[in-house]
Amino acid sequence: MTTPATPDIIYTKVDEAPQLASASLLPIIQSFARAAGVSVGVKDISLAGRIIASFPENLTPDQRQPDDLAELGELVKSPGANVIKLPNISASVPQLVAAVKELQAKGYAIPTYPEDPATDAEKSIRARFDAIKGSAVNPVLREGNSDRRAAVAVKNYAKANPHSMGKWAKDSKTIVSTMSANDFFSNEKSIILSSAQSGVARIELIAPDGGLTVLKDGLKFTAGTVLDATFMSSRALDTFLADQITATKSAGVLFSIHLKATMMKVSDPIIFGHAVRVFLQPVFDVYGDKMAAAGINPNSGLGALLDQVALMAEATEIMAAIDAVMAERPPLYMVNSDKGITNLHVPSDVIIDASIPALIRAGGKGWGPDGKAADTNCIIPDSSYAPIYDESVAYFKETGALDPATAGTVQNVGLMAQKAEEYGSHPTTFEIPHAGMVRIVLANGDEVLEQTVAAGDIWRAASTKQAPIEDWVQLAISRQKAEGCQAIFWLDEGRAHDAELLKYVRPILAAAGVADKFQILTPRAATRLSLETIRKGQDSIAISGNVLRDYLTDLFPILELGTSAKMLSIVKLMNGGGMFETGAGGSAPKHVQQLVQENHLRWDSLGEFCALGESLKFLAETTDNHKARILGHAVDRATQGVLDHNKSPEGKVGQTDNRASHYFFALYWAQALANQNEDPVLIAHFAPIAAALAENEATILAELTATEGQPADLGGYFHTDPQKTNAIMRPSATMLRILGDA
Ligand SMILES: NC(=O)C1=CN([C@@H]2O[C@H](COP(=O)(O)OP(=O)(O)OC[C@H]3O[C@@H](n4cnc5c(N)ncnc54)[C@H](OP(=O)(O)O)[C@@H]3O)[C@@H](O)[C@H]2O)C=CC1
Ligand SMILES: O=C(O)CCC(=O)C(=O)O
Numbered sequence: 001m002t003t004p005a006t007p008d009i010i011y012t013k014v015d016e017a018p019q020l021a022s023a024s025l026l027p028i029i030q031s032f033a034r035a036a037g038v039s040v041g042v043k044d045i046s047l048a049g050r051i052i053a054s055f056p057e058n059l060t061p062d063q064r065q066p067d068d069l070a071e072l073g074e075l076v077k078s079p080g081a082n083v084i085k086l087p088n089i090s091a092s093v094p095q096l097v098a099a100v101k102e103l104q105a106k107g108y109a110i111p112t113y114p115e116d117p118a119t120d121a122e123k124s125i126r127a128r129f130d131a132i133k134g135s136a137v138n139p140v141l142r143e144g145n146s147d148r149r150a151a152v153a154v155k156n157y158a159k160a161n162p163h164s165m166g167k168w169a170k171d172s173k174t175i176v177s178t179m180s181a182n183d184f185f186s187n188e189k190s191i192i193l194s195s196a197q198s199g200v201a202r203i204e205l206i207a208p209d210g211g212l213t214v215l216k217d218g219l220k221f222t223a224g225t226v227l228d229a230t231f232m233s234s235r236a237l238d239t240f241l242a243d244q245i246t247a248t249k250s251a252g253v254l255f256s257i258h259l260k261a262t263m264m265k266v267s268d269p270i271i272f273g274h275a276v277r278v279f280l281q282p283v284f285d286v287y288g289d290k291m292a293a294a295g296i297n298p299n300s301g302l303g304a305l306l307d308q309v310a311l312m313a314e315a316t317e318i319m320a321a322i323d324a325v326m327a328e329r330p331p332l333y334m335v336n337s338d339k340g341i342t343n344l345h346v347p348s349d350v351i352i353d354a355s356i357p358a359l360i361r362a363g364g365k366g367w368g369p370d371g372k373a374a375d376t377n378c379i380i381p382d383s384s385y386a387p388i389y390d391e392s393v394a395y396f397k398e399t400g401a402l403d404p405a406t407a408g409t410v411q412n413v414g415l416m417a418q419k420a421e422e423y424g425s426h427p428t429t430f431e432i433p434h435a436g437m438v439r440i441v442l443a444n445g446d447e448v449l450e451q452t453v454a455a456g457d458i459w460r461a462a463s464t465k466q467a468p469i470e471d472w473v474q475l476a477i478s479r480q481k482a483e484g485c486q487a488i489f490w491l492d493e494g495r496a497h498d499a500e501l502l503k504y505v506r507p508i509l510a511a512a513g514v515a516d517k518f519q520i521l522t523p524r525a526a527t528r529l530s531l532e533t534i535r536k537g538q539d540s541i542a543i544s545g546n547v548l549r550d551y552l553t554d555l556f557p558i559l560e561l562g563t564s565a566k567m568l569s570i571v572k573l574m575n576g577g578g579m580f581e582t583g584a585g586g587s588a589p590k591h592v593q594q595l596v597q598e599n600h601l602r603w604d605s606l607g608e609f610c611a612l613g614e615s616l617k618f619l620a621e622t623t624d625n626h627k628a629r630i631l632g633h634a635v636d637r638a639t640q641g642v643l644d645h646n647k648s649p650e651g652k653v654g655q656t657d658n659r660a661s662h663y664f665f666a667l668y669w670a671q672a673l674a675n676q677n678e679d680p681v682l683i684a685h686f687a688p689i690a691a692a693l694a695e696n697e698a699t700i701l702a703e704l705t706a707t708e709g710q711p712a713d714l715g716g717y718f719h720t721d722p723q724k725t726n727a728i729m730r731p732s733a734t735m736l737r738i739l740g741d742a
């Protein structure tokens, strides 16, 4: 038996809006690529696909599917990798439970998610679900550091067509609140491992009576790794949250908590659970035991809590107690005020990297329960990165909103390779079961990074390997050289982890003779300087660790471009391949709701266009395929065409939507291929296609929009029906015929 050859380019099947967009765009890409002898394959990394792949023994042979994520995880380590990665769902428990329910209803005998696994069988099922939960995809694929920026054409378009910005009032009551002690930032310790210390290590918790619990065994560390350990005190967290409830109420603003329960999939759902519990403290004081016995876990959010309380014998009594407490509390920042969905309903609804920039873009306003915009207390318990938002809020209060028509740009070079800083993985985060001392015991017996902890504290270790750090600094040097602009390492010498990173950064810059081209500033100071720089119309490169990479590549794009969906996001894989992430944002669940209600998809595929162009040019470079190069340059011209002619999707029925935007992309792409003069075969192939697409514009657009305004049936949410999705996303028979797909 022969194994099929790996396609030249791998496109990813994901979820929600980007997957709907792919149902329209990918066949266009495949049809164009085929003409140039380039194959584009698909790997399924959707939440439903990953669940199905995890339980083969429960499924019939035709329901089973291979573990595409594992295959891709291997592929990205090979020099030939060329992957276009779209944003996928990083599932919270409520999303995971909903996806399983949908699959079960479709006849897939997937086990139910065990909230409280008791038997060995349940524990093993739970372990499989835990591997699917949270940011389970990106950390596996990101075998390289991150280069995210707005393509020049995209930035110029944003300047010429500035998006709306809310006004900042000098007396805005919006603030950022964070802990001042006993959090991850203040408790952090960090070391660089020597070669004697490398090898197998374990994490132990020692009780005051000497009893020893091994929290984790069999860890493997390489020499040169930066290893950190820190913890957040649960008692300090609860006191902080209770104080914030009081302070928010007296300030008369909205209460909001901003976390990253997806990437920080162990620590942040626990912190979120503390917020739910402290907000409803009087209810938990009276009914906590009964609620726990009914299987309620506040970490899953207020939404799940209310659903489960409704099933309890004491439902009426407890609901009345909840209503009474809520009436006394400050108003909550809302996810959807029409539907009564609060900030505390679902741990993954409010995701810090997107939520705070959206609020800053709106002039410091969040949505309240009355459906009106209001000033907000943005609560970010850990103080490691809260200063960037605090400083942004302070800066805009002082100087007014940024003007996207004149602002320069902040690009990002992010330390991301090989799960740097454990962002997105977290095999070494624990909710501490009893008081004692946690320490890491290294291969040579050294006991390091000791922390004294109490029951309930959230302790975590994070490691960052030497090779990715060195690669990141080199990437920063080459990006600064290419741009010639300001470049800042966002590192705080006073923070344990950053101080260790600087032990690598400074000598590499000095050896390359470029130390004078870079500044090293704390995140707060770097925020201020970068905002001042772009306000003057100049550019800056933010060189940051993994968490700030995530935060900054939403913050600046949302201010400069209106959304991070338009970003160019390149992952230069360390073993030589390339991964091209589309945009820097997520999977826009709101866009799916709109499609289902009125068959209009406002997802903008500009991120996909940018990634596709880069992927084709990279293929041309690595395989010396000149047709791929022509195809790639033509993609850039098509993207420019979509921008120049204002053919990006807009929000309302009757305006251009995703499908119509793809028609124009195909038209401009075909025209660019017909009008080049390097490859006659491509000209001969694409000239008639370009002509037919242009001649039939009115017919195609009419076919694409015929059912706009009416509800659309996708036959599912997490696992949509392929035929139904195809019918909705490719409704133009004329276009299918021209592309040879009918
Ligand atoms: N790389 C990845 O795989 C990532 C995955 N995620 C996942 O995505 C999901 C949703 O995350 P969330 O934080 O809500 O953020 P999203 O980025 O999905 O959505 C925030 C808002 O940004 C706008 N937006 C995002 N992408 C586009 C686009 N292509 N075109 C137009 N507008 C866009 C939309 O605004 P409007 O409503 O105004 O149109 C949207 O409501 C989660 O499951 C999360 O885990 C999140 C980040 C990255
Ligand atoms: O993987 C995730 O959950 C989100 C990733 C993300 O937000 C980013 O990398 O910008």
Ligand SMILES: [Mg+2]
Pocket (backbone or CB within 6 Å): 353, 550, 551, 553, 554, 584, 585
């Ligand atoms: Mg992000």
